[in-house]
Amino acid sequence: MNVKLRVWRQKNSETEGRFENYEAKNLNPNMSFLEMMDVVNEDLTDAGEEPIAFAHDCREGICGTCSCMIDGKPHGPEHGVATCQTYMRSFKDGDTITVEPFRATAFPIVKDLVTDRAAFDKIQQAGGFITVRTGAAPDANSIPIGKEIADLAMDAAACIGCGACVAACKNASAMLFVSAKAGQLNLLPQGQPEKDRRVLSMVAAMDEAGFGNCTNQYECSAACPKMISEEFISKLNRDFVGATVRNAVKAKAL
């Protein structure tokens, strides 16, 4: 199959970018989208041109490195997969595919389709952790956790931090990411000691990074390659209100 590509090219964060048109010919429909990009880059390299820069790593949907807005949807037309798991069979022969980087002030473009998503790391560093005792590994299942809670926490923990939620949101809000990262810990007993501090710090880091606000449209959840539910956003809102009130009235040292 053959497709036409309309790809955003931008030399670096300082220069203006623009769309360039390319043609990808003789593709196997069972190639992944990234393999198709590899083919285009081979041709560009052979022709002595600069290959298209795009982020990728594991190519099996678990690292969250690949991004790209493909035809107006993060990670392409399919549901619940990352760009690396999107195959050319999802497109029709002769299609023109528009490929853009994720657009958000908090995700500055590094080059072409590559964005700097370090803002997510800052949010994680603000509270996405628990305190653990060092030493030998504890016995498995020494802390009893109900199956429903364990399952729910696992759903939130499926977040790979790719940034599709921010890319899909009309407001470039990171609420689904933050709610998943805070929620997976807030649900579990291990996450309780820092729960309030975690929620307040992660929300503060999110606001500081310049992400937008949640308008409850749930585009994030629809675009999430791990299909994380917007219910975690509700939980984050609930935990935030609770943490703020508790923090205001709690006993403090002199």
Add this chain to the structure above:
Amino acid sequence: MNILNALFKTSLGKKVIMAITGLVLVGFVIGHLVGNLQIFSPPEKINAYAHLLQSLGPVLWVIRAFLLLMVGLHIWSAIALVLENKAARGAKGYANQKTLRASFASRTMKWSGLIVLAFIIYHILHFTTKQAYGPELFMVNLDGEMVPDVHTMMVLGFQDPLVSIFYLVAIGLLTLHLSHGLSSMFQSLGLRTRAWAGCLNKVSLAVCILYFLGNAAIVGACFSGFVKVQNENFQASSGELCTPNCQVCETRLASNN
């Protein structure tokens, strides 16, 4: 961080302000509708209700100030959030972005909100301050006291097709606004969970439909003549009470001559 700081400075806090002020305003519009549905009772009912509200005196102004504060905060949080959202996407937007599941109502909150705001201003000029009110205001005797005849004012107010259409359009847009806002406020306060999200959507849709139908019934009944003016002074001046062989006007004319 104290509570006020959290409410006014953080992204989630502004959404809480939006939700709580929205909740108060939803309560108000539903109460307002229930009060107005008294138009279907004999005129004394709604006239007495209006008189009761007017006679609250300072309390009425406290309620008005509170509602105005709610509207003000609702609009302030909307503007603050929209500005932040615009900045968050950055100067360069997408060339192509699909809508995946966002409802039409949720994507048009800005516009439905702005038009409803314009309508509220007109509505206050129309029926509260009566600056935009055409026909004269009739008085009516209620238990020995002369009070404004709100029943007649409403019926006459909706006789103009343009006014009635504007009311219906505005109510339709407010219903659209609420169809997103009603379930959204639960999400913003963290009270929406998967267990009852479906139920919440259905209940808010039902409330929206009932709200629209209730308001449309008032406008429709007044416009179509289902609810008629029952003020005798108005009926006399418009000739509605004229019967064959009636001597009232002749007697009056004769006495004037």
